[in-house]
Amino acid sequence: MTRLARIAAAQMGAVNRSDARPHTLQRMIALLENAASQGAQLVVFPELALTTFFPRWLLSPEEVEGYFEAAMPNPDVQPLFERARELKVGFYLGYAEKTPQGKHYNSAITVAPDGTIIGHYRKVHLPGSVEPREGARVHQLEKRYFEYGDLGFQAFYGPQAWGAPVTGMLICNDRRWPEAWRSYGLQGCELMLMGYNSAAYDPNGGSSEDAALRTFHSLLATQANAYMNSTWAVSTAKAGVEDGFGLIGASCIVDPNGVIVAQAQTLDDEVIVADCDFDACKQGQEKMFNFANHRRPQHYARLVDQVGAVRPPEDIARPS
């Protein structure tokens, strides 16, 4: 039996601060319908798909609260859930989550074609800082507005209709962290889903990174980690000029060889689709990256025993 799913990345152009939620939902439903018309069984939306990327500003607590979802689904997003169920299409949705206990996370869910939420992830690798950088006109304040994800990296099975792939979720900056991918790879992941909002400039200040370099970084990290874990990866951007600030595009679907099989060409709303054969993960998982045969964790202690980099002692003689 072939284990094949047709999967779409539904890239979104800018969602501006002034955009009303129903308008954004209409765009997402149009993308969903477009993907479904091409036979897609799963549609991957971006990180924080429902709103502008608000961590770029220091905002009043009232405005920040307005960007969070206190329940999922909720009346604002119910039309998307309903249309997806009608079309028998699943989806990945990134959103700002507020829990009943008042905790805030940068989260994503995966929803099955029958409307069931089958996966829930909270972003572990929050970039940026808690405090704004003095004098800067743009910030990266995810560490201010969100708590670190507390659910770890828990893989789950996709529906039988997709071939029951072992599936994992990441969000944006997570895709640059090989520890996150390997945590899923060690669960035999065959399908990695992720959305992002990545600045087209250095969000931490500095002038050495432009849109082309940051697009290259995004693709490089996704391709290599897919290859090194023998998994499919579907990675979706919110792109374009959002409230005056650039976001890269280059949403992509990557095969277990790290080869891009579909890539967005615009910085706007755009659907890309690929057929993902999960049996193609076997070549890597059973040979080159057969972890049971080849990993040597006895030499990996630094990965968990320390957080930051520790240079060799300065008193080790440095030859001239």
Added chain:
Amino acid sequence: MTRLARIAAAQMGAVNRSDARPHTLQRMIALLENAASQGAQLVVFPELALTTFFPRWLLSPEEVEGYFEAAMPNPDVQPLFERARELKVGFYLGYAEKTPQGKHYNSAITVAPDGTIIGHYRKVHLPGSVEPREGARVHQLEKRYFEYGDLGFQAFYGPQAWGAPVTGMLICNDRRWPEAWRSYGLQGCELMLMGYNSAAYDPNGGSSEDAALRTFHSLLATQANAYMNSTWAVSTAKAGVEDGFGLIGASCIVDPNGVIVAQAQTLDDEVIVADCDFDACKQGQEKMFNFANHRRPQHYARLVDQVGAVRPPEDIARPS
């Protein structure tokens, strides 16, 4: 003070089973002189540079022993050490190591311009198998001929003449393992040195991997791991058709953005050179990949607590 070193990758074409050691040494010395004439201060030779890639065959114990070096340096390789010291050039050399206790490793050393061995590494990620695959005409028997490296991933300082970069070594298949790179990244590595012999076909059998795909994999893994650890990487092939079996080329020098700044164009003896500015590592190490700020080891336990992949329990309900 700029921390700059001019570094060469000295790619080698095939070293056939019938090639006498002095002939191979002459080729290596010619490459060293070529690199030095271009101002290189460090020359990176391939894995198992002195011999054919003998793990591709099931061989008699006598023949296998002949491929190992019982001391380093030794009379056979002394001319390379002497010429390098005359030229004030350091080098990385991959070789088959036999210890006084009779242990066998796939090893590499880094030698300073004054002839001092400043780094010693034994390959941790041995690919292939202990037993030959029945009926196959080519094998990958590193697990048969070598013991697993027992020195871990220990970074060291390069000489002041190179800007004292924190330096790490890998060998061949190691470069595909993000755990290995991260172990060095967590020591603040700024320069990663590695040599390889990578088959231009699937050495574990199978027909889905050709030379182009395997070359892509080699570059992809090197570029992404350099980027994700904000380090320079110099990666050198033994290339070409060796004893009738193809080896990929594409030796490369990669900057801390993961960008290839020099790449070999042939499958033969060839020197590529680049100026490596170690201060260029700061952009990544202080921002995006500031590990102290952004890593979350509390969620990485799987990386050391398990060796092989463990799929989620089958009794987790799989939605239809």
